[in-house]
Amino acid sequence: MSSTSSLRTKKKYVLITIIAFFLLISVVSAQQDVSCYHCHTTVVDEFRNNIHYEMGFSCADCHGGSEGSNSSVISSNVMSGNFIGKPTRSHITDICSKCHSKEAEDYKQSIHWDAIKKGHPEAATCTDCHGVHEIRAISDNKSSSNHQNSPATCAKCHSNTEIMSAWYYGIKTDRMDTYKESFHWKALSNGYSIVATCADCHENHITKSHTDPTSTTYIDNLPGTCGKENCHPDVKFDADIAAGLVHDKESLHTGELVFNKSGLTTQMKAYYLGPFDLAFWIAEFFKYLTAGVIGAFTGMVILDCLSRFKLKKRW
Amino acid sequence: MTKVLAVELSDSKKLSGDTKMGEVFFKRFTFNQLVQHWVMIGSFMALVVTGMPVKFPDTWWSPVIINLVGGFEMRTQIHHAAGITMVVLGVYHIVFHLFVDKDPLSERKVWPTIKDAKDFWQTIFFYLGKAEQPKFGRYSWKEKFDYWGAFWGMVMLCVTGLILMFPFQAMNFIPYAYVHLATIIHTDEALLATLFIFIVHWWNVHYSPEVFPMSKAWITGNLSEEQMKHEHPLEYEEIMRQMAEKNEP
Structure with missing residues (x-):
């Protein structure tokens, strides 16, 4: 009774070992195409989305070093020859300009x-x-x-x-x-x-x-x-495009009266009529017009509503 | 008074389908005016729906509406088509009333008068329960304000709208900065017009208990005698006086 049970346990272990072995093989071989993966996992994961990876370039093409070496060899081999490592910011252009x-x-x-x-x-x-x-x-x-x-x-x-x-x-x-x-x-x-x-x-x-x-x-x-x-x-269209701000924003127009416009840029000057910044004052005009008209008439509608509680019948 | 008197004065041959026997209708709008109003409603609503998402791009409903109308490019095309429709309508309106309509300009009933200012104050006192309801003629001060408000809005929106639709052609005549000013005027005036129509105009013609759910004048062009007596008593009296004169000899 007990011998059959221990045999079963042994079989199970053997099975697990075999499965684990093939799993490991498949995982490792899947990562084989980029040799630096075993240490630089995050970087290589990013590199897999790189157009250069798709085209068959390797780490060494930018970082230098020995192409032949892989994970099984210690990094001293990798870092041999013309190894650059992390290029300085002013050096990055030199690497890209190779191609x-x-x-x-x-x-x-x-x-x-x-x-x-x-x-x-x-x-x-x-x-x-x-x-x-x-x-x-x-x-x-x-x-x-x-x-x-x-x-x-x-x-x-x-x-x-x-x-x-x-x-x-x-x-x-x-x-x-x-x-x-x-x-x-x-x-x-x-x-x-x-x-x-x-x-x-x-x-x-x-x-x-x-x-x-x-x-x-x-x-x-x-x-x-x-x-x-x-x-x-x-x-x-002529240079009129210069008479105005391409990058315009409401907050750039503060409405401050400017009498001496010599300090203003050509773009900014175009907004002025006399000392008035039209972009500010037109917006201001509409703010008060809208508030005034809608306010007055909404008030009227409300009065109209309220008046109905007093007068039984209008007509 | 059961004779159909008012129709004799109008240019319409038929009464609307809901005519009851012996009921008198008064011509409020000609078919021409009705069509103008229908085109206005159609283009205005299309312009509001496709324009407001760009006026308020950061709101949650902005992308929802833009997707509903078929994407940003479609939104722009709808807005432009409706805008051109409205420009054509505005030009037609002005040409018609200046050159086709033969009534002398000074005798048009749409001009604001001193009486309108008085009526305005009387209306407020009426709402407060301290005066009689003012007696209106063909157009009350509210209706005149509606008309001239829409007139002002049409001028503002059509001119700036055309600048925004053809910015580079416009820049042959105006500096680039003025295209930005056109944007400010266009969107702010549009917001004012939308609020006014949705709150004030719709109160007058839809929500107000006298007419709820709506005054049918925009479909039939007619007012009932009852409506006429109470909303335009002066015009009603004038028509009755003219009818009496006509029938006397």
């Missing part, structure tokens, strides 16, 4: 690269927009550099007061808020994505300051930027 030379060339004309060169490594480099290990194709909806994700990606830094003031005081942090007032955003946030996002006007790689005459957002270049082939083509 993406055109993009790197464009990027090196940008204000972001200027800042890095001047010793502000927190300025945006390739990985800030495209992702570090999870670099997806631009056409991928989950890509941070995808057209409709561009506002959120840029806002990561440009709405952050600490980052914006850490290395250069004076960069406006309301760019995302002001973009949200635009029709472009209202359409985009409702799933109509054929509208301008950040990179469409400011360029993706050659991002320059609007004060730079070669920038797409420099006042004189705005008609060309807005009139781009896929945006508002065949539309004749």
